[in-house]
Amino acid sequence: MTAALPTATRHKVASCVVLLLLLFAPLRALGEGIPILAYHRFDPARAGPTTTTVPVFERQLDWLAAHGYTIVRLRDLFEGWQGRGPAVSGREAVLTVDDGHESVYTYLYPIIRQRHLPVTLFIYPSAISNAPYALTWEQLAEMENSGLVDIQSHTFWHPDFHKERAHRTPQDYRAFVDTQLSRSRAVLEKRLGQPVEMLAWPYGIVDPELEAAAARAGYIAGFAFSGGLARPGADAFAIPRIPVANQMPGSLFAGLLTEATSEK
Numbered sequence: 613m614t615a616a617l618p619t620a621t622r623h624k625v626a627s628c629v630v631l632l633l634l635l636f637a638p639l640r641a642l643g644e645g646i647p648i649l650a651y652h653r654f655d656p657a658r659a660g661p662t663t664t665t666v667p668v669f670e671r672q673l674d675w676l677a678a679h680g681y682t683i684v685r686l687r688d689l690f691e692g693w694q695g696r697g698p699a700v701s702g703r704e705a706v707l708t709v710d711d712g713h714e715s716v717y718t719y720l721y722p723i724i725r726q727r728h729l730p731v732t733l734f735i736y737p738s739a740i741s742n743a744p745y746a747l748t749w750e751q752l753a754e755m756e757n758s759g760l761v762d763i764q765s766h767t768f769w770h771p772d773f774h775k776e777r778a779h780r781t782p783q784d785y786r787a788f789v790d791t792q793l794s795r796s797r798a799v800l801e802k803r804l805g806q807p808v809e810m811l812a813w814p815y816g817i818v819d820p821e822l823e824a825a826a827a828r829a830g831y832i833a834g835f836a837f838s839g840g841l842a843r844p845g846a847d848a849f850a851i852p853r854i855p856v857a858n859q860m861p862g863s864l865f866a867g868l869l870t871e872a873t874s875e876k
């Protein structure tokens with residue numbers, strides 16, 4: 613458990629760098645697909661590289677609604693693509709939030725309850741009820757019991773797999789990855805009582821070896837940060853998401869609007 617704090621510090625720095633690079637990825641000319649938005653933390657007024665203010669978040673939601681997007685559960689989108697759930701119309705959007713920051717409960721949860729919007733949280737259990745910035749198990753249970761919040765895996769303690777690979781033997785690295793993926797599922801399922809089958813890769817780091825490990829650990833889908841629209845039939849363990857912080861909706865969604873109108 614003590615690993616959560618230094619990991620969190622490293623995570624904050626690295627995720628800022630990754631997001632700053634990806635936030636400016638162009639959204640135009642992406643073809644048909646579904647925007648899966650990836651948030652991290654929220655604040656009433658103070659924006660940051662991974663922090664969305666409440667007023668901007670509400671404007672983003674207003675924009676999506678005004679342009680005909682329906683917010684759906686990530687699980688429903690995935691099952692719809694597989695023919696196991698509601699048909700996908702092509703005008704869906706998905707909200708996901710990584711890391712389990714306490715601001716998810718304080719600021720995001722009241723908004724999604726008011727608007728009745730589904731959200732998927734990707735959680736690394738080592739931080740929960742442990743790190744000072746993190747949600748508690750009680751908060752996660754309350755949100756999941758609302759029926760609006762689905763809780764999925766973000767590995768056990770949010771490692772940087774590039775760094776872990778660099779200082780471990782191949783056998784040790786493989787065992788480490790397997791433990792990070794399987795222990796997260798096991799703890800979340802035991803604590804919250806719901807199936808955990810989806811995984812968001814820490815820092816968006818994913819490669820064929822990690823994808824094979826995710827399949828071995830029983831996951832059915834993995835999500836990255838590659839900044840494009842998600843499409844059916846794409847690599848199920850590296851589905852792109854769009855990193856979102858405090859962009860105004862006009863700049864964040866300009867490419868989506870262009871695509872949507874050109875498809876009609």
Ligand SMILES: [Zn+2]
Binds near residue numbers: 627711815
């Ligand atoms: Zn993360």
